[in-house]
Amino acid sequence: MKMIQRIERAAPAIKKRLRVAAYARVSVASERMQHSLSAQVSYYSARIQKHPEWEYAGVYADYGISGTGTAKREAFQEMLAACEAGRIDLVLTKSIQRFARNTVDLLQTVRRLKALGIEVYFEKENIRTLSGEGELMLTILASFAQEESRSISENIKWRVKKRFEQGIPNGRFRIYGYRWEGDALVIVPEEAAIVRRIFQNFLDGKSRLETEREFAAEGITTRSGCRWVDSNLACVLRNITYTGNLLLQKEYIEDPITKKRRKNRGELPKYLVEHTHEAIIDKETFDYVQKEMARRKELGPLANKALRTTCFTGKIKCGICGKSYVHDARQDRNAPEGWTCDSKKRKNGSCGVKGSIPQKILLKECAAVLGLEDFDEATFLAQVEKIVVPEHHMMVFHMKDGRQIERHWVSTAKKDCWTPAYRAQVSAYRRSHVYRRAGASCLTTRIKCTVCGRNFQRKTNHGIHVSWRCMGKDAPPLREDVLKAMIADVMGLPAFDETAFSERMERIEFHAPSELVFVFKDGRQVSRTWVKPKKTMPPHTAEQKRKMSEAAKARWAKRREQS
Missing domain, CATH: 3.90.1750.20 (Putative Large Serine Recombinase; Chain B, Domain 2)
Known part of the structure; x- marks a missing residue:
């Protein structure tokens, strides 16, 4: 039996055209070099567009910029960005010197493009970077280009030096006046x-x-x-x-x-x-x-008369970095004035000596070293050469007679800063900003127990109810949902409102055995009796019922086995 086989005509494979770009550069900004750059741009534009297997991807040109670096060459950076974006397959350039005169920059750029599968072709040297011997030849010739740049620089320096010897300045520098x-x-x-x-x-x-x-x-x-x-x-x-x-x-x-x-x-x-x-x-x-x-x-x-100096200015030295300690008056915050290593005042500066020396401690230690009851500035300047701080909480007094006296001290700065006025200021701030703290609500610090004098804290009872409990355990827990309903009734609102509570209510006081007094900011007080709410449990879900049923069946099955 004859077999008949149909042979389909194969679709011709369409070869993808290479996306080709070119890079040109001149280092001197002059009219002649501008014509040279224009000629390079025209040449590459025409060459790429005439090639049937190439697709024009642009010509990137830098004018009047040295090739010893890449950071300031904007067109060069734009070309690299286009390569990273996958818009270029091949880069043409006249020579290694036009592409880069820095061996490290040249090799790093070529390897970066090679990793992306992008080839660079140097016409003058006839080097293709994707070829086997391309990088070896490139390294050798790039070194020559870099040394050529160095030689040109030395020649320019020699010419400038000769101008200086003749008393001729190198260019017209700007000078005020x-x-x-x-x-x-x-x-x-x-x-x-x-x-x-x-x-x-x-x-x-x-x-x-x-x-x-x-x-x-x-x-x-x-x-x-x-x-x-x-x-x-x-x-x-x-x-x-x-x-x-x-x-x-x-x-x-x-x-x-x-x-x-x-x-x-x-x-x-x-x-x-x-x-x-x-x-x-x-x-x-x-x-x-x-x-x-x-x-x-x-x-x-x-x-410097404009600076506020004291007898300690320039006298206290850091034992690690050698810098002087500077005076910190700290007028913008409630902390005692002191002396801090200058390195800490600088951006990202730290010498290793932590903390500062409070002025009160410094005066006390100086008086002890000088054998005085109270600090005397004239005696200090006459006897003390300098004070070295090798580590925190330690000072070494270098006396003018050659003695060195070591003193250890303990800071009381935190204790000293908590004056009654500052404590009242902090308390007022916390009362007005308490709602911003994590986990706080408008009721935080507002419920007071008159029995023990402490605040009520917010507690959750196994995820069922939220209650407020006295820290001294001298009052019954106040269930939050019942308390909020009572607050709304006292304030004459249909439902509890946080904003209205914060604006109108000063606090809630608990008085034994079960009285709540609601104190308003306008001075008005309203009393209510707290009635312990009945325990209510939410209805069981279908999942809870299923688990309870399975547990009961397991218990009965175990009992039958034992019997």
Whole structure:
């Protein structure tokens, strides 16, 4: 018998087109480089769109940004986000230098994309990252690119150094009080008057903090419209440019890859160029201010008249971090004033010494060490060099005659802070905010027992009824549902209302043997007799009936077996 087999025509497999993107970058922001970047973008756009097996996924370009890092390259970050979202299969780029000049960043990015199945093709080096030898060649050539960037940086540093040696500044830096006209610094009269005032305030003995407050009160701001603060006032006082001289190479770039700037503290030579522009402050005044700043720095907070200092300021040192203890007046809360390690005042700061030293304890221990009945400031300053705190509840007094006296103390701060006035304040607060506590209700602390003087507490009787019971057990339990119904009747309400109760009712008093007195906030009192409610049990559910029936049958079956 002949067999007939029908052969279906196979549907042609449609090959999925690759979604291809390109990345371009130039590091120098100039007209010539802008044309170069535009040419790269046009080239890649046309190339991707002409390829029949490719689907255009965009061209990402960064203009005027170095390739030694990735954080500031916005287009590069957008391309990586598109890769993470699965919108790109292949990335084209001109060369390794265009993609990254940092070996670590390059390899991390390539491996990140490789894990997503995305290939990067470097045209100049003809490297595909998904190929077997791709990463090896990439590592070698990326190192060359990074060293090339380092070499370029060294060449630029050499050129800048030669400019400094010739007395030419590297660029037109911004400085308050001057503006650039061509290659010369010209005084701005309004700003120069502020600069002179800053120096004059300092010469008059005012601290930078006092000048800051003075300028804030008068509405004097910086060129950018910001408030004058301690840091930029210090910069003005330390800037030698105001004397008509230029000090070059005050800062330098530590590493060409990280581009981190550091202050030049002697690592590199500095260049002083004299009489380059008109002075705002004469050199003698400037030098005197520098010496005075050094003197005040040596004195520490004692040199700042704007600070509230005492004889203990700068005298109490932390034995772990070495910082001074600072005075904490604690005027905003009911706690005794004391002294705390400065490291704890800073953000996320902690040196290991817990707690603070109360002022009362400090005065007491100092008087004991000095052999006095009452603390005397003059005697303390004359005999005590410093106080070191190696651990909490311990102080070591370093005397000026070389002796070291160790003292241990016990804090009574918590006990001392509970004054009658503060206790009344806390009680009033708790009465008005009690309903916010977890597990509390509007009746919490409102039911008083006049027999023992204690409050009633809320209790649950095996999940059946909620009752309020006297803590001293001198009163019968008050079932909550019956009590609320009684409260509603006393207040003339159809049902119990929490808001009305909190606003109108002061408390409920229990008087033996069974009297409840409802005290209103307006002074009115209503008395009711408490009648113990009959015990009521809820009807059994079908599940409870079934379990009881099974238990009864089991008991009878066991008895029959025994008989």
